[in-house]
Amino acid sequence: MAKPKLKEHHIEREWCKGCGICIEFCPKNVLELDEKDKAVAVRLEDCIACRMCELRCPDLAIEVIVQE
């Protein structure tokens, strides 16, 4: 099976409470909090689409969308 390739991180800003769990446990340090304390994906090229952010997000605010 080919490695999944990232298309985008769909982040529901209204749902994100800025706890920082996605940022801390991302193995590739892809995410950051912006000035409004919402998660944003800033280093997209480093993302390996492991979905750890999506699985751990307590606000169900992140979806990792991969290329078909």
Added chain:
Amino acid sequence: MAVRDYLRERFFPHMWCPGCGHGTILGALLRAVESLGLKKSEMVMVSGIGCSSRISGYVDFHTLHTLHGRALAFATGVKLSRPEVKLMVPMGDGDALAIGGNHFIHAARRNIDMTAIVMNNRIYGMTGGQYSPLTGYGALATTAPYRNIDHGFDVVTLASAAGATFVARTTAYHVQQAKDILQKAIAHKGFSVVEILSQCPTYFGRKNRMGSAVDMLRWFKENTTKIGSKAKAENPDLIERGIFVEKQLPEYCSEYDKVLERAQSGGS
């Protein structure tokens, strides 16, 4: 069906605090349900009272938000009247084991087909951080400012002794394992108990100076281990994760059908 299709999105963002583990458990549960290919109309979620019990408001299944500690009693009624539906009963540690303790052990003893999920954050969060039956010896709580002197239950041992036919434990850090265990528990025919350690940064974490939600998740990572691991032999204080009991015994609804048959045929 995507995970989000199982949600009642109109109630989002949810009411849990920033960093609360309960949302992660909700996510794991929905992924388990999705993997099993279950339809919304064939699942019933029954919950009691507490932070954890608010979970039933967020899932677009049949849901029942009932009395404190009584979720399993209501779920028993639903299951007996509609044995074909899948019952999920998420409860907090206080809800399941203090006021609901008797319902918990007796539902386990009956082996009625449902999945009890104990979302264990070791505190009563909704009412302000009072100690619960799982707070544990030596911990701090609003009602134990000089440290708790009650020992906590071991949910796994308790459920196993009470007769549950599927007993497992995981944490909100171990999300993949949480999904896999929930999937097996839901598919299991009989009473299944899944304890999931969940972080409460607002009360348990703050009172016990455990740091942020991230720090509490790291604590789960560092203080738990797989069942029977070498690490456990070297450090007995580690909490074991995995499936402790998985066995088949006659299920309550099937047995009840046999009682009806015997009564109606005039036999004994």
